[in-house]
Amino acid sequence: MERSSRYCKLTYEEIAERYLSGQSSEEISAAAGVTSRSVRRILNKLNVEMRPHGSWKRKHTLNEDxxxxxxxxxxxxxxxxxxxxxxxxxxxxxxxxxxxxxxxxxxxxxxxxxxxxxxxxxxxxxxxxxxxxxxxxxxxxxxxxxxxxSKTIEFPHIPDQYISHFIRGYFDGDGHINYKKYQVSFVGGSEPFMNSLAQILTNKKIKNYSRSYSNHYRVFISGRRTIQEFANFIYQDKNIYLERKYQEFTKELLPIEILKDRDRVQ
The missing domain is CATH 3.10.28.10 (Homing endonucleases)
Incomplete structure (x- = not known):
């Protein structure tokens, strides 16, 4: 995360977060150790809509529950x-x-x-x-x-009837699909979370395997048939979803009944 200068105590993202949460540029400048003018310049650079000077914080609507x-x-x-x-x-x-x-x-x-x-x-x-x-x-x-x-989260308790929707949401955030290679992968920093994800996929009869790297973990789903089984699972009764990822799965033109996976090289 970038800082405006080596003297600034806050990152660009932290400055934007504080402003969008209702803090004034003067309050942010005090916390960051830079001038209010510098704060406003950073907000303009980030394309953050500025409030009129001296205005009250805008009240937003939200379903808080x-x-x-x-x-x-x-x-x-x-x-x-x-x-x-x-x-x-x-x-x-x-x-x-x-x-x-x-x-x-x-x-x-x-x-x-x-x-x-x-x-x-x-x-x-x-x-x-x-x-x-x-x-x-x-x-x-x-x-x-x-x-x-990122490093510590445990897999939340999700009622089984909602698990496909939860995994679709996680896939849209931290998942990847390479259609040409017939491979889907998830990436995460928490080993317990990724282990639980892999086990849930296994329980749903979706073959997968895991890899541990120096600072993250990956769960892979591979094979022409298996990735379509995965797609059928996460897009059942779909409502909200990331269109560009969904479209990758629709490139498969053959019915799933005749698809086969190649043997994976260990």
């Missing part, structure tokens, strides 16, 4: 958040980030939110920041998602 109640769509959003979400350590804020802005607009609509999606012009990553103590507490206390989740 959204993560209290299970549904197909809630399970998807929870899976997506585990992959591409962030719980702020200091502020009462959560955020979703993605290269695809359309999926964040779908998520925002599902949450009943009017919060703005901002775009980092340097990376073209879009972020939806949501300021809600209730939603943050629910994600932490009901679903075990902490601010330092």
């Amino acid at each position: 959204y993560f209290k109640h299970w549904s197909d769509k809630m399970a998807y959003l929870l899976g997506f958040f585990v992959a591409d979400g962030c719980v702020s350590g200091e502020l009462q804020t959560i955020s979703f980030s993605q290269n695809d802005k359309a999926i964040l607009e779908d998520i925002r609509n599902e949450l009943g939110s009017t919060h703005k999606i901002y775009t980092d012009k340097r990376t073209n990553v879009h972020t939806l920041y949501i300021h809600s103590k209730i939603m943050k507490n629910d994600l932490m206390n009901h679903h075990g998602i902490q601010s330092n989740k």
Whole structure:
């Protein structure tokens, strides 16, 4: 995460997060150890919509109790958040980030939110920041998602009828498909989470294998037939999903009944 200078105590992302959570540029400048003008310059660079000087913080609408109640769509959003979400350590804020802005607009609509999606012009990553103590507490206390989740998160307890939607959400965030190689993969930093994911796929009769790397773990699904079995599993009764990943699976023109996997080289 980039800093505006070696004297600034906050990253660009932390400055944007604080501003979108309602802090003034003066409050942020005090925390960052730079001038208010520098803060405003960074916000302009990140394409963050500025509030009129001296205005009250805008009040946004939001279904703050959204993560209290299970549904197909809630399970998807929870899976997506585990992959591409962030719980702020200091502020009462959560955020979703993605290269695809359309999926964040779908998520925002599902949450009943009017919060703005901002775009980092340097990376073209879009972020939806949501300021809600209730939603943050629910994600932490009901679903075990902490601010330092990437290395420590355990697989949440998901009722079985929602597990395909949760995995679709996680796949849309931290999953990859290479259709030419007939391979799907998931990446994550938490070994317990990835082990649980692999076991759930096995329980669903979806063949997979795992690999451990120096700072992350991967779960692979390979084979022409098996990746279609996986697609049938996660897209059953689909509602919210990332269109570009879904379209990769539709490149298969043959019916699944006649598809076969090649033997995998060990």
